Amino acid sequence: MKKIKYQIDELRKKILKYDYFYHTLDKPMISDSEYDYLLNQLYDLELKYKEFITPDSPTQKIGSNLLDKFKKVTHFFPMLSLENTFHLNGYLKFENRIKKNFTANYIIDFCCELKIDGIAVSLIYESGTLVRAATRGDGYLGENVTQNIKTIKSIPIKLKGSNIPKRLEVRGEVFMLKSEFFKLNNKGLSIKKKYFSNPRNAAAGSLRQIDSTITAKRKLMFFCHGFNFFEEIKFFQTHYEVLIQLKNWGIPINKDMLVCSDHLEILNFYKKFEKNRLLFDFDIDGIVIKVNSLYLQKKLGSNNKSPRWAIAFKYPSKEEITKLNDVKFEVGRTGVITPVAYFNPVYISGVLIKKASLHNKNEINRLNLYFNDYIIIQRSGDVIPKIVNVIKSKRLENAKKIFFPIYCPVCNSKLISNKGGKIIRCLSGLICDAQKKKIFCHFFSKNALNANGLGPKVINELIQKKIVLNLIDFFYLTENQLKNIENIGKKKSVKIIKTILQSKKTTMSRFIYALGIFSVGEVVAQKLSNYFNIFNNLMYASKQELELIDGIGKVVANNIFNYFSISENKKLVKKLTEILSIIPYSKNFFNAKIEHIFNKDIVITGIFKEYSRNELKEILIKLGARIGNKVSKKTKLLIFGEKVGRKFLEAEKLNIQMINEKELYTLLKSIN
Ligand SMILES: [Zn+2]
Known part of the structure; x- marks a missing residue:
């Protein structure tokens, strides 16, 4: 505690x-x-x-502390912040909550607007004349910025037209155009003055100048998104109508707004501007959805932080700039060398990122990286981070270029590249400690032989102490060998021996996968196991026979054939089949319902109650499914749990069949 x-x-x-x-x-x-x-x-x-x-x-608390140099003013109506979400699910919760509040007699529609990334201000008009402007401050007390606001050209000092209320509050966002921001920063840099990190901070800084003439030079903009009347106004029914009226009185309103009746229309609006927003000369960080009816807004009211009738549906932030510290060349299980960039940690969409794969030599060449370079990191949705580009202008003069190594960084043997130079491998196999460790770890990993408790740390220790030289050695380990090793001890050594013993009983597909043949993953392993039934038949299969198997192409067939044509591999596998008890694949498993799953591309998303995602994956693979990480046109079925994200939206867009956890279990029951 x-x-x-x-x-x-x-x-x-x-x-x-x-x-x-x-x-x-x-x-x-x-x-x-x-x-x-x-x-x-x-x-x-x-x-x-x-x-x-x-x-x-x-x-x-809601907002900010107050800068003493501006006089404080009390807001007539508290300036609350908006509830926000990054996911459709979050929005749906909001919509359901609203609809639950009212009987079906009400038609509830929503006004969608772009969420301008600026500074919220309140403008008070008396008999059509601007008399006071204030920042949000802490939501209750703001700063009086009337003089500075008056320098913003698009904000009218006097409203035009008729029926203007005696007193009116207009709310909106003060912002700076991106083009203005870049101009300002260029100037700022050249005379080594203040440097703004983004247009919003530039707008905030400009709005809070003591000298209004500076604010005037900064060319700020304004869009209205809200209002408050001080007396009851009977002739407006909706938020949208009032915005249009305000526009007619001369207040700037962003033209991109839309009244929507359900989440599908709202999602369309959201997506349309997610794509287009980079084309705008101002930053938007999402859309705002408001209950359109003023009557319902009033009924819903607000809690002490935000109104109950509005929500911001935000876009994930996508790019950050950071400093590259190092590039490490990591040796994979199959000897492939992968460069990985390590940089100063950055937060993107709420996730801390400190490294990104550079994939291969071509990528290193494309980026032309130097140590200590400033790099742009991107991460969209749940996709892995990527270095988009290098800011060459910020490179130090004596910076050292990063080269792809010629020798293996672990075993020092000469690296071999394939014809295109894209894949570079260390071919030393078990002689290379990096590969040895990974081959062993893979063999006993969860989806392979599943020796729980025999993790990378223990395996590394056993290799270092030269207690295991090959996979066979694991099955002859004794407690005496283990118990004296640091961090293992007696209790753990008993457990390790036991877990290895248990792992001996396995399925044929797990065993094939465990061998770690280049390009043979769980799906291919399952297919091979379905086809061959007896392991020896696989070991002596010809290339032609392998290619006959549905879903196995020339490259994979070649890799399998090559693996078994190396006599050392054959010896190892033969010995292993003698030690292990491998359960062959049973064909009785098939029935008609399995058609939904067998040989289909399936994607799993979200969190499940009964099984972990890995367990579900295993169940489905056993039934012959291909489990993919990405939703594409090829995807036949999406299985979703709770807290779904991007995959769900993509599947929805592509009209892919979707089933939830409950429906999946019904389907599985009908199969077994
Ligand atoms: Zn090596």
Whole structure:
């Protein structure tokens, strides 16, 4: 408990410090996503340990501390922040919650707008004249920035037209165009002045200038997205209508808004602008969805942090700039050398990223990397991080270029490249310690022989101490050999011996997979096991016969054939088949229902209650499915659990058949 309290206190301290730098000094120390990440951690901890919530916790506040140089003003209506989500599921929860509140008699529609990434302000008009402008501040007290706001050309000092209320609050976002931002930063850099990290910070800095003439030079923009009336206005029914009226009075409104009736239309709107947003000259970080009816908005009201009738559906942030520290050349199980870039950690979409694979030599050549380069990292949705590009202008003069090695970094043997030079391998096999370790680990891994407890650490230790020289040695290990090894001891050595003994009983497909033949994964292993039934038949199969098997191409057939034509491999496999008891594949398994799964491309997404994703994968592979990581046109079926993400949306878009956990179990029951 003490530890939790300490953790909470540390998080609060950090967040308060970042708040101060961000809101008060306009100098963010960390990226927004990192900030959200910390705040979310705090939220989660406080949710779990409610006894530690204090009124001064950052989770209990909305906005920022106030800069003393501007006079404080109290907002007539609190400027609350919006609830937000990054996923369709989060939005659906919102929609369901709204619909649950009202009987079917109400037609509920939603007004969708772009979420401009700027500074929220409140403008008060009296009899059509702008009398006060304030920033959000902490949501209740803002800063008076009237003089500076008046320099923004698109904000009218006087409204035009008729029926203008006596007093009116207009809310919206002050922002800077990207093109303006770049111009400003170029100037700032050349005279070594302040450098803004993004257009929003530039807008904030510009809006809070003591000298209004500086604000005027910065060319700020404004879009209205909200309003408050001080008296009851009967002639407007919807949010959308009021925005159109405000436009007619001269207030700038972004033209891209749409009234939608359900999540499908909303998702379309979301996706359309996710694609187009890079083309805009201003930053948008999502869309905002509001209950359109003013009457229903009023009925829903708000909690102490945000209105219940609106939600921001945000886009994942995609790119960050960071510094490259090193490129390590890692030797894979099959000897393939993979360069991996290590850089200063960055948060993208709430995930900490500190390394990215560079895949192969071609990628190294494309990027032309030097040590300490500034690089652009990208990560979209749940896709793996990638180095998009290098900022060459920031490269130091004496920087050292990164070359692909000629010799294996582990065993020092000369590396061999294939014809295109794309794949470079160390061919030393078990002689190369890196490969040896990975071959052994793979052999006993969860989806192979599944010797639970015989992990990479133990295996590494056994190799280092030269207790095991090959796979066979594992099956003759004794407690005496193990118990004196550091970090193992008596108790663990008993467990390891036991787990190895248990792993001896395995299926043919697991055994084939365990051998780690180049390009033979679980799916191919299952197919081979289905086809051959007796292991010896596989070992002596010709290339032609292998190619006959459905789903096995020339390359894979070649790799299998080559593996068994090496006499050492044949010897090893023969010995292993003598030691292990391998259960052959049983053909009785088949029936008609299996058609849904057998030989089909299936993708699994989300979190499941009954099984882990790996367990489900195993069950489906046993039934002959091909499990893919990506949704594509080839995908025949998507199985989804809870907390679904991008794959779900993609499958929806491609009209792919989808079943949930319950439906899957019904299907599986009908098969068994
Ligand atoms: Zn090597």
